[in-house]
Every structure is written in C-alpha cells, then in structure tokens.
Amino acid sequence: MESPKNRNIILIGFMGTGKSTVGQAIAETLNYQFVDTDALVEKKAGCAISEIFASQGEAHFRQLEHEVIKEILQNERLVVSTGGGSVLREDNCAVMLANGQVIALTADTDHIIQRVSQDPNRPLLQGNVEERVHTLMAQRKDAYQFADVTIDTTGVPVENIVRTIHEHHMKK
Template sequence: MKGRNVVLIGPMGTGKSTVGKALAEKLGWTFIDTDAVIEKKAGATIPAIFAQQGEPAFRSLESETIVEALQGEQRIVSTGGGAVLAEQNRDAMKAGGFVVALRATEETIISRVGNDDNRPLLQGNAAERVRRLLEERKHAYDFADAMVDTTDKPVEDIVEWIASRLPGGEA
C-alpha cells in the first residue's frame, strides 16, 4: 500500500528531521532519520565516513538503510539531501511510501545550515556550496508525490499540510 510510510526528501536544511519528528508524533508513527541510523551502523559520524571511506561508501550505506527503513509500516523516514541521486533509492522510496519533498529558499537553507560543521558537502564557503548543490539537484526531487515549501512556515502548519494529503486517510 502506497501510504504505509511517509518519506521526506529535499535539500539539506529544509526541515526533514524537524518536520519528520513532529509528523511522527502527530500520527503516532515511528520516526527514522536515515543519517542517524547510518552513523549508528558505521559507529562514526557522517563527516568521518566521508573522510575515511569516501562518499561512495556512504551512499552504499545510505541505500541499504533506506530499503531497511521502508520495510515496516507507519514510519516517517527522513532521508539525507543526496539520497535521491541514486535511482535505486528513488525506486525504493516510491514503492515504500508517500514521498514528500520539502523545499526552502536558498537564503533560508544557508541561514539554517551555514554554520553546521557536521555537513561534509558544505566544507569551505557554505553559501556557495549550498547554491551549487541546489542548482545541481534542482530537479532531483521532482518525483515526489507532494511538495511543500518550508520557508517561513511553522512546523505545525507543514505537518498539518502533509497529514491532510496522506493517501488512505491515515491522518
């Protein structure tokens, strides 16, 4: 069934973890942050995985984690911003749940993540890196079942919006 899980996708800093936790609480579902699961599995932070094993090793762990997270039901699964780059991940997301893309303005994302040292893809000039990633990935989230802009919106409003669009009346 399409609506057995909700998968949150979108660029870093759009609120996937924050919205995911609040949505899980509202629905009484389980929240899974794939980045947190990857860190637990690897026994290392994401920056350490990138530094020690490289991005391909991280992406492999990410794909495995997404498939595992979507095996259950009534789960809100928050994915990393780059998870959508692999076709196998997009296929797993579409098959495993209702996919919601979160968006935000470039300025909002920069203000939210610009000083976050735990984001390996932002090392250096964070604002420039955010702009480049947004440009490179501007159509990567288009496969979602629904899209919501999180810029200047209260988390509660975003959660209500998503819950009202779930197939099968889960909300």
C-alpha cells in the same frame, strides 16, 4: 494498509529544508515511528557522518545510505527522514515510491543558507557555505521532482508544515 502510499511517509529534500525536524514532529502527531536515515547510517558505521566522509569517502556513505533505505522501508507506519543526497540514486527513489508517500520539502536558497549555517555537521557544505549551497542546489534542481507531494517551507513554521503533511497523508 492496502495502498503502498499508506505504508509510510518519506521526506526528501535539499539539506536544511527541515526533513529531520519536521519528520520527528509528524511522527509524534500520527503516532508513527520516526526514522532518520542519517542516524541509521551512523549506527551502521559506528561513527559520525563527517567521519565516514573523511575516512571512507562519499561513495561508501552512499552505499550505507542505500542499504539503510532498502532495509527500513520493509516496515510500515514509519516517518522516514532521508538525507538530501539519497535521491541521487534512482534505485533509492524507486524503493521510496513503492513503499510510501514521498513528500519533498523545499525552501529558498537564502533560508537554506541561514538554516544550515548554524550546523557545521554537513561534510558537503564545508568551506564557503553559500557557494556550496548554490552549486549543489543547481546540480540537484530536478532531483526531488519525483515526489508525490511538494511543500515549500520558506518562512513557514514547523507546526504548519506538519499540519499540511497530515492533511495530505489523510486524503491520499
């Protein structure tokens, strides 16, 4: 485990690009431990993400998310699926790059809208989902570019994405 890029795999990307789904599958393939920062934030707060946003606001959620990312990346052999807004803090990006191979998942807007519309649990997408996705994607268009690798998941089955990540991780 000489290079920091060997330590962990860290998935970043907009909501609905498949970080949580793909992360779980790649962890099983590599026999790494799977960690979802959203789940760790919920554990730390003792309530659901939507409740944290509603009762304490987004800034508090971002602080918990930052603490979780810093803590968890002290370990090795993890696949870490991050929340889509974690990259908005530069210090999170720096911790990620220093502790693993950062892989950005992307997908086109229509696929993202279709995927997230089935899950009402994202506080930033309440109301008109299509409008919210368009607005946030425009705001974040450059936010995922610091990744070591970028993989377009549009129309790609999860097992193919897993295979591509596996190949990238083996040859890095």
